[in-house]
Amino acid sequence: MKFIDEVKITIISGNGGTGSSSFRREKFVPRGGPDGGDGGDGGSVYFIGTTSYNTLYHLKGRRVYKSKNGRPGQGNRRTGARGEDVVIKLPLGTIIRDAETNEIIMDLLEPDKKVLILKGGKGGLGNWHFKNSINQAPKYSQSGIEGETKELKLELKSVADVGLVGYPSAGKSTLISVVSNAKPEIADYPFTTLTPHLGVVSMDNWTTFVIADIPGIIEGAHQGKGLGIKFLKHIERTKIFLHLIEYDIHVAHEELLNRYKKINNELLKYKDEMGERPYFIAISKIDMIEDDSAYDELRKLFKPYTDNLFFISAPLQEGTQELINALFKKLQDLNNGY
Ligand SMILES: Nc1nc2c(ncn2[C@@H]2O[C@H](COP(=O)(O)OP(=O)(O)OP(=O)(O)O)[C@@H](O)[C@H]2O)c(=O)[nH]1
Ligand SMILES: [Mg+2]
Structure with missing residues (x-):
């Protein structure tokens, strides 16, 4: 459709x-x-x-x-x-x-x-x-x-609680397919997702929240590169951003941090106020990590940017429940005015 x-x-x-x-x-x-x-x-x-x-x-x-x-x-x-x-x-x-x-x-x-x-x-x-x-x-x-x-x-302008952002193939759709009712297409080529998808995450006691999966963003998106930023309006109203960064054994840790900064920059270029939104960062595909020292190194590296760094492997459901719980807690705090 x-x-x-x-x-x-x-x-x-x-x-x-x-x-x-x-x-x-x-x-x-x-x-x-x-x-x-x-x-x-x-x-x-x-x-x-x-x-x-x-x-x-x-x-x-x-x-x-x-x-x-x-x-x-x-x-x-x-x-x-x-x-x-x-x-x-x-x-x-x-x-x-x-x-x-x-x-x-x-x-x-x-x-x-x-x-x-x-x-x-x-x-x-x-x-x-x-x-x-x-x-x-x-x-x-x-x-x-x-x-x-x-x-x-x-x-x-879609209304979701959490907006998922990241490079193409970061594993955004895989995550949403594991934690919510959404069933977007998943594949190993960039720009698999061409349209936004909303996924409803069910928590205990019948409470739910909604995550929006949008097409991947690349550096220069605000100038029309890749699929551009026309889909950012669908996360404009979310309360939290979740940055997903793919772990890649061939890529230096500093470069992973750079990828976060580049995406964040695209959000700011779209609208200044996107910079004031609370955000979480999750490193995805941690099943590819070979040396466990990577966790501490990444934590240290990302420390100036977030206390909310998560490590996940969506297909293995590793770290995903912790991430969902933390997002839900943050949403509740925001609803309660802090
Ligand atoms: N090893 C591993 N592969 C993963 C993981 N999560 C996703 N993948 C694979 O990574 C590829 C891209 O996943 P998608 O979920 O389609 O990525 P996306 O961020 O939605 O990509 P776009 O829609 O193109 O922006 C697929 O081949 C997935 O099977 C993971 O935790 N570990
Ligand atoms: Mg996708």
Whole structure:
């Protein structure tokens, strides 16, 4: 499935139905009173946030969403049928903007809650409402209010708790596939992952948190190198970054630290405030470590950058639970305001 995180759509709410102008006809009653019913209200347009989509791809085939018009009122004070609403499902984290002013109308963060975005036009009143002591037989009835039209720009900025960053092939997807419900593709060539994936990590007592796996980043990504930084917006809202650095027996330890710095630099180039986010660093593929002195050396080397250095081998599930527990604890601390 293709990944799409920006679309423009037009939404139109339904017109209100016309109020009826009608007079009662009964046997033996030559001139019955006015009995025209009201027009039905036009349908509205709603958005609803859902966890079942992770992209805006489902909106790709269609530009215009229009709810139905209300039906006209009828004799015998019968109100016309309401126009059917349109309910558009969107992934959580979709930011909805007025396409003309670019103003944010809403940021859809709550699941399964229907929010009104464009109200349908009200149906017109039928003629019986206008009967009074002076005019016993009004012919006048209201026409319905017209629906509205709005051009919208939808942009998805995924909402996850932890954002996974690292060079291609660092083992990001392997980690997320081991610790969460996500099943991204894993392979030994760079840029296996081409789109963001969200994985839900289940902790004890039914609590969960969400990790975002995004395509690998390389030096110069902010200038468009590799897949560039267009996917960074999907970790822009995460509370913690997890840097994953692949252990490689052929690469000097200093160079591993350099790789962290380079990725961090790309994050800063994208947005300064990415530098203020708490982060963890994990050295991956530790099953490749031959000399155990590497652990202490790496700890020492990374010490100025983090107290949160972890060593993992995701396929062997070594160190992964400790890492997950620490991330979860940090998230709880952040939620509690420290
Ligand atoms: N030996 C070893 N291999 C690993 C480990 N974790 C991942 N790999 C392998 O490393 C390769 C890359 O893993 P991925 O999980 O696809 O890496 P990625 O960071 O998602 O890569 P991109 O999607 O290209 O950015 C695959 O062949 C994995 O099987 C590990 O802990 N030990
Ligand atoms: Mg991957």
